[in-house]
Amino acid sequence: MIKRHYLTNNDCYKQGRKMIIKGLMLHSVGCNVENPMNFINSWNKSGVYKCVHAFIDEHDVYETLPHDYRAWHCGKGEKGSFNDGYMGVEMCEPSSIVYVSGSSFVDKDVEHTKNFVKNTYKVAVEYFAHLCSKYCLNPLAKNVIVSHSEGHRLGYASDHGDVEHLWNYVGLSMNQFRKDVFYTMVKNIKDESTKKESIVKILSDCIIAENMLINGEMSKIHTIKVENYNYVKLDDLKNLGLSVGYNKANKIVIINFVVSKV
Known part of the structure; x- marks a missing residue:
């Protein structure tokens, strides 16, 4: 379920700078907080120099900016910033992990950690399929869907390890994520008579x-x-x-x- 909690008091929202959506960037919050409302409540004020389009937990999506607003979600790299043209979406992380240094963490409840991460993954797949369909984005095309760490390697984001630092731990990957988004888009095509044409359009x-x-x-x-x-x-x-x-x-x-x- 998509819930709307726009950060109307955040300076990014107040700026209201528009953009044309060219791609999607996936983030992980980088702390063991499972409830998106913790971030929404603490970010919905002036003087907070970060803002994303949505947060994801095990069950729902919490949208915090209009899709076409330029967010402050990935900093910048040596070539520029994917804040321009890319929606930024944060996934919450399980309370069972404790960070010790950088993106390294200790897992105090392996079963809970894996279940939480895989459940947020599923919600992210559905949400990104929805966004790709809405904005005619091909999830399998080059650099349409990227993680924060991939954005950094491309030169358009700050040096972060998400989401791979957590996904690799539970056997997930960005390549599989992009495929699952595509398969979900195909699955969501209800009209069988136009399914072939719709798939070609996605891949065009x-x-x-x-x-x-x-x-x-x-x-x-x-x-x-x-x-x-x-x-x-x-x-x-x-x-x-x-x-x-x-x-x-x-x-x-x-x-x-x-x-x-x-």
Whole structure:
């Protein structure tokens, strides 16, 4: 559930600087506080030089800024700041961990920690799928969804270790998160008759015409790159003499290469 708790007394909200949404950055709060209201109550005043678009706990999303307001969530790096154009979302952390140095922590209740982190992960997946659908963002495209630490490595955020410092501990990753956001977007498409077109639309900015050597000749083939895989458009190959069919009885794709006789 999305709850609205705008930080109307925060200087960032009062500034009301608008932006065009180009991407999403995921954060982790960096302390063992599970309740978003702790942050909302303490940040909703003047003189607090930080502000995000939303907080996430095990069950809900607490939106604290209008989506198109420029937030103060990631500082800046050597190339600039993803405060410009990126929504910033903070995930709360389990009370069972105690930080000892930087992003290192001691876990006093492993089961609670893992359950809490995985539950906030699920809420984050649903929320980011909602945002990507609303703003026509492709979660699998390069640098559309990033963590704070990824933003730093790209040169657009301060030097933080979140969210990987906590996710790696419980077996989660940003790559899996981006995939899960995409799969959730697909799952949420209710109209089966337009599902294929909707999926292509989500991925459309990843479709590129790439040179491929087909039967000894260079040809332009439309491909979609997802992680380490290249998906090719079969119609492009059909135009080069590839025979593509579908056996309904066995539910299997049939591909035949036409070999030219010399």
